[in-house]
Amino acid sequence: MYAQMIKSEATQDDPEKLAAFQARIDAGEKIEPKDWMPVGYRKTLIRQIGQHAHSEIVGQLPEGNWITRAPTLERKAILLAKVQDEAGHGLYLYCAAETLGVSRDEMTEMLLDGRMKYSSIFNYPTLTWADMGAVGWLVDGAAIMNQVPLQRTSFGPYSRAMIRVCKEESFHQRQGYDIMMKMAQGTPEQKAMAQNALNRFWYPSLMMFGPSDKDSVHSAQSMAWKIKMNTNDELRQKFVDQTVPQAEYLGLTVPDDTLTWNEEKGGYDFAEPDWDEFFEVIQGNGPCNTERLAARNKAWDDGKWVRDGLLAHAEKRSIRKVAAE
Amino acid sequence: MASVDQTQLFEFLCRMGDNTLVLGHRVSEWCGHAPVLEEDIALANTALDLIGQTQMWLGYAGDVEGKGRTADDLAMLRDVWDFRNVLLVEQPNGDFGQTMMRQFLFDAWHLAMLKALTASSNEQIAAIAAKSVKEVQYHVERSGDTVIGLGDGTSESHKRMQDALNLLWPYVGEMFVADAVDDAMAQAGIAPDLASLRAEFDAHVGGVLAEATLTIPDGKFTHKGGKSGFQHSEHLGHLLTQMQWLQRAYPGATW
Ligand SMILES: [Fe+2]
Ligand SMILES: [Fe+2]
Ligand SMILES: [Fe+2]
Secondary structure, three states: OOOOOOOOOOOOOOHHHHHHHHHHHHOOOOEOOOOOOOHHHHHHHHHHHHHHHHHHHHOHHHHHOOHHHOOOHHHHHHHHHHHHHHHHHHHHHHHHHHOOOOOHHHHHHHHHOOOOOOOHHHHOOOOOOHHHHHHHHHHHHHHHHHHHHHOOOOEHHHHHHHHHHHHHHHHHHHHHHHHHHHHHOOOHHHHHHHHHHHHHHHHHHHHOOOOOOOOOHHHHHHHHOOOOOOOHHHHHHHHHHHHHHHHHHHOOOOOOOOOEEEOOOOEEEOOOOOHHHHHHHHHHHOOOHHHHHHHHHHHHHHOHHHHHHHHHHHHHHHHHHHHHO | OOOOOHHHHHHHHHHHHHHHHHHHHHHHOOOOOOOOHHHHHHHHHHHHHHHHHHHHHHHHHHHHHOOOOOHHHHHHHOOHHHOOOOHHHHOOOOOHHHHHHHHHHHHHHHHHHHHHHOOOOOHHHHHHHHHHHHHHHHHHHHHHHHHHHHHOOOHHHHHHHHHHHHHHHHHOHHHOOOOHHHHHHHHOOOOOOHHHHHHHHHHHHHHHHHHOOOOOOOOOOOOOOOOOOOOOOHHHHHHHHHHOHHHHHOOOOOO
């Protein structure tokens, strides 16, 4: 999931309005931008949708890293289209967040100076072509786990953005799995690449769901507001249960010696990722945090003259148009 | 039409396909790094169209050659001297303005060329051109608008666009200089006489650059050697080291 550790804001609104608001949510109504909403609901959503949008944008980088090295014209086109989709997802999500009163430029500045976060997963490097498979299969796969339920989220624009995004994400996951399949059935080197990619991306993918939040007060509030639909542990379990058979089908080994089927719970028992590593990545100490933020900052800074130029031209045009009328 | 030399036809198809291959690659280098999200998406669209066109041109080139080489073989397993793209498209991206100027100058030629190719005596070429021309019509509208917006934007954006034009203008001529291959294509009614495209190009480019308040540099000098393959720039080899790396490092693997 692309939004991790979102704290929901305490709310100090009028209790009557709050109760009416909660009743609408409980009745399954969608909240629209012009409707009354608690301050905390708005702030939490801005943080969550913003983080999600930033994840799509920063998420272009690890896969963009292989576009110029894709092995065939078809693979190159598929990967390019996929990364382009992610940019489109960023765009829908920024639009959804803008309905809450924060502009895309403001959110971008917050990403660039570190006030807003993006998903930890995009701070890991993509080192071989098999990583393009692993990212589609595991990372888009984990994102889908989280985003499918969010299609039912209470905030209308977010829900609608998720519906559009989910269609494309499942396509991405299938494409990623297809790359893995080719590699797993390929030469010994290709198979080794595929296993190596799974070894590196398994635990970071499990971290995407965030640490256990069973007892978190914030999560309880977000769940009541239907901003968060499931606990992190529920989604992680679902992800493992779905992914392990897929790895088996590929003939690859999930890098977890403790992995066993638990008949009683009807799911796998599996090892937790290293949460210390997770918190380090969140703090900025992941393998690629510096490069990712530097790349986004460079794009923004180098692009300033372009944005200014196009804006100046648009202004000149509208002045000329007024003068001509 | 049957009388045309198949080696020359192969050369011609490689020229078309290598232009779109190399430019598509260059444009794809922007993915994730463009000045605004909308431009990132638009650049990816352009690159995707160009890659798709490459598959058609080089796929047909492989058929004509008759040695069983696929579009991927041609793209991934030839070395610099076998590439037949014009020098313009292999020039580095530079800043966003340089990228868009390169795009516009190529698009304007590409559009005129494809329009003429839709009337080719070779049905397959006419069909590829008919499919491509719609895409390129859109490319040139977009790149032209961007050249205008930035040329007639701020003083900084104007200066950058004028610098880009000064840098790239000497690469324009190569697109219009015909050689034996082009003459043979023209005689067989496969492709137009290249010189005949120049008037349309000049009118189109002149109009856009005037609106962009940019000045075409004086000199008549033109760089050559790309489409004949005689002498590419140093940049092409570096591009190929990336593009071809996996195929070269793991020969015979399927991906
Ligand atoms: Fe996405
Ligand atoms: Fe994604
Ligand atoms: Fe995706």
